[in-house]
Amino acid sequence: MRNLRFVVASMTLVTLPALAPAADDVAALRAEMQALKSDYNARVQALEARIQQLESANAAPADAATAVAATRPEPPPPAAAATSSASAFNPAISLILGGSYTTTSRDPADWRIAGFVPAGEEIGPGERSFNLGESELTFSASIDPYFSGTLTAAITADNEIEVEEAFFRTTALRDGLSVKGGRFFSGFGYLNEVHAHAWDFVDQPLVYQAMFGGQYRQNGVQVKWLAPTDLFLEFGAETGNGDNFPGTRLEDNGFNGATLFAHVGGDIGDYTSWRAGASWLTSRAEERPGGIPGADGASAFDSFTGDSDTWVVDGVLKWEPSPRRQLKLQGE
Numbered sequence: 567m568r569n570l571r572f573v574v575a576s577m578t579l580v581t582l583p584a585l586a587p588a589a590d591d592v593a594a595l596r597a598e599m600q601a602l603k604s605d606y607n608a609r610v611q612a613l614e615a616r617i618q619q620l621e622s623a624n625a626a627p628a629d630a631a632t633a634v635a636a637t638r639p640e641p642p643p644p645a646a647a648a649t650s651s652a653s654a655f656n657p658a659i660s661l662i663l664g665g666s667y668t669t670t671s672r673d674p675a676d677w678r679i680a681g682f683v684p685a686g687e688e689i690g691p692g693e694r695s696f697n698l699g700e701s702e703l704t705f706s707a708s709i710d711p712y713f714s715g716t717l718t719a720a721i722t723a724d725n726e727i728e729v730e731e732a733f734f735r736t737t738a739l740r741d742g743l744s745v746k747g748g749r750f751f752s753g754f755g756y757l758n759e760v761h762a763h764a765w766d767f768v769d770q771p772l773v774y775q776a777m778f779g780g781q782y783r784q785n786g787v788q789v790k791w792l793a794p795t796d797l798f799l800e801f802g803a804e805t806g807n808g809d810n811f812p813g814t815r816l817e818d819n820g821f822n823g824a825t826l827f828a829h830v831g832g833d834i835g836d837y838t839s840w841r842a843g844a845s846w847l848t849s850r851a852e853e854r855p856g857g858i859p860g861a862d863g864a865s866a867f868d869s870f871t872g873d874s875d876t877w878v879v880d881g882v883l884k885w886e887p888s889p890r891r892q893l894k895l896q897g898e
Contacts, residue, residue, distance in 0.1 A: 656707055657705045657706055657707030657715075658705070658706050658707060659703075659704070659705055660702075660703075660704045660706075661701070661702070661703050661704075662701060662702040662703075662704075662761075662763045663701050664698075664699030664700055664701055664762070664763055665696070665697065665698050665699045666692065666696075666697050666699050666768060667695065667696050667697070668691055668692050668693065668694050668695065668697060669694065669695075670691055670694060674691050674692060674693055674694065677691060679772060679775060679776045682776045683856055683870075684779075684856050685775065685776060685777065685778060685779030685780075685811045685812070691769065692723075697723055698723040699723065699762075700720050700721070700722055700723070700762055700763075701720070701721040702718055702719070702720055702721070702730065702761060702762075702763060703718070703719045703721065704716065704717065704718045704719075705717045705718075708737070709734065711737070711738060712736060712737060712738045713734050713735065713736060713737060714734065714735050714737050715733070715734045715735075716731060716732070716733055716735070717729070717731070717732045718730045718731040718732070718761070729749060730749075730761075730783075731748075731749055731750050731751065731783075732748050732749045733746050733747060733748030733749060733750045734746070734747055734748060741791075741794070742791050742792035742793060742794055743789070743790070743791055744789075744790045744791075744792075745787065745788070745789055745790075746787070746788040746789075746790070747786070747787045747788070748785075749783060749784070749785050750783065750784055750788065751781050751782070751783055751784075752782045752783065752784045752788075752804060752825055752847075753788060753790070753802045753804065753825070753827055754782070754825050754827045754843075754845030754846075754847060754878055755827075755843065755845055755878045755880045755898050756841070756843065756880040756881075756882055756896060756898055757770075757771065757774070757880075757896070757898065758774070758781055758782055766894065766896075771898070773898060777812070777876060778810070778811055778812070779811040782810055782847070783810050784804050784805075784806040784810070784825070785806045785807045785809055785810075786804060786805050786806020786807060786821065787804065787805065787806070788802060788803070788804040789802065789803050789804075790802040796832075797830065797831075797832050798829070798830060798831040798832055798841065799828075799829075799830055800828065800829040800830075801827070801828050801829075802825075802826070802827050802828075803824065803825065803826050803827075804824065804825040805821045805823065805824045805825070806821060806822070806823065807821065807822055808821070808822025808823040808849045808850065809822075810849075811854075812849060812851060812854070812874040812876075813849030813850055813851050813854075813874065814850075814851045814852050814853070814854050816850065816852060817852070822849060822850055823847070823848055823849030823850065824847075824848055825845065825846070825847045825848075826845065826846045827843060827844070827845035827846075827878075828843060828844055828845075829841060829842070829843040830842055830843070837885055837886055837887045838883070838884065838885045839883075839884050840881070840882065840883045840884070841881070841882050842879075842880065842881040842882075843878075843879070843880045843881070844877070844878065844879050844880075845877070845878040845880075846875070846876070846877055846878075847874075847875070847876040847878070848873065848874070848875045848876075849873070849874050850872070850873050850874070851870055851871060851872060851873075851874065852871050853869045853870075853871055854869055854870045854871070855868065855869050856869075856870070878898060879898070880896075880897065880898040881896070881897055881898075882894065882895065882896040882897075883895045883896075
């Protein structure tokens with residue numbers, strides 16, 4: 567029995583000193599936690615007091631402004647803001663009006679380009695005095711994520727409406743490719759794709775009137791590729807029904823004629839840019855009417871059947887140090 571009691575007493579003496587430090591640590595932690603809670607509550611109360619002070623300070627001016635506004639008549643509701651984006655209408659619509667005043671020493675009815683076969687409807691200087699020029703009405707819109715469409719109707723001074731361009735264009739092809747189909751101005755040269763209202767001259771250059779009877783239009787399809795380079799590089803090809811001078815529509819189901827063109831351009835410094843190009847057009851005519859009138863007024867021939875090939879070299883140089891100082895040199 568003595569041995570047993572001695573063992574128990576020994577265990578008791580050893581255990582009691584170990585429990586005393588643990589109890590002291592718990593008490594210390596509890597005291598620290600209580601101090602943190604007290605500090606946190608004090609800070610929250612201080613912030614709430616500051617918020618109440620700010621709200622009280624702002625309430626007085628607001629009440630005064632409300633009282634003054636109540637004595638004034640209520641203003642009308644603001645008008646809806648106008649939008650000028652292309653998506654304001656579907657489709658987007660644009661109208662170009664043109665006019666001219668012409669004075670000539672010779673009768674415009676006798677005008678012709680000497681030495682050239684009449685190229686369909688020659689433009690010429692037009693009638694004397696004031697004239698309503700060609701006006702253009704254009705509709706354009708995105709068809710879906712892959713295509714866009716454009717329609718341009720030309721309203722002539724003779725009260726005639728003509729479909730000048732009507733085409734679709736791809737918008738989602740990769741690697742700089744694009745496809746256009748329908749009726750459009752051919753992409754050869756520099757000026758042919760530009761509409762009349764954007765020319766730098768009143769009259770179209772004589773080379774277009776003599777060789778094509780005006781701007782060369784294509785009823786067909788066009789493929790363009792824009793190279794992914796810092797230097798502007800563009801290549802294109804077209805084909806269609808050939809129903810434009812110097813060709814004619816053939817008596818078959820195929821295409822007539824083709825057009826190949828390439829353009830290169832870039833910048834020189836901060837104010838100068840340039841572009842140059844080369845193009846080739848080929849088409850075939852079958853029983854195309856017209857001829858060169860002789861001295862007696864008789865035509866040398868009544869119709870023409872054969873091939874026509876045209877090479878075009880073009881270039882343009884632009885210098886624009888400021889919006890009020892510009893210089894542009896172009897030639898084809």
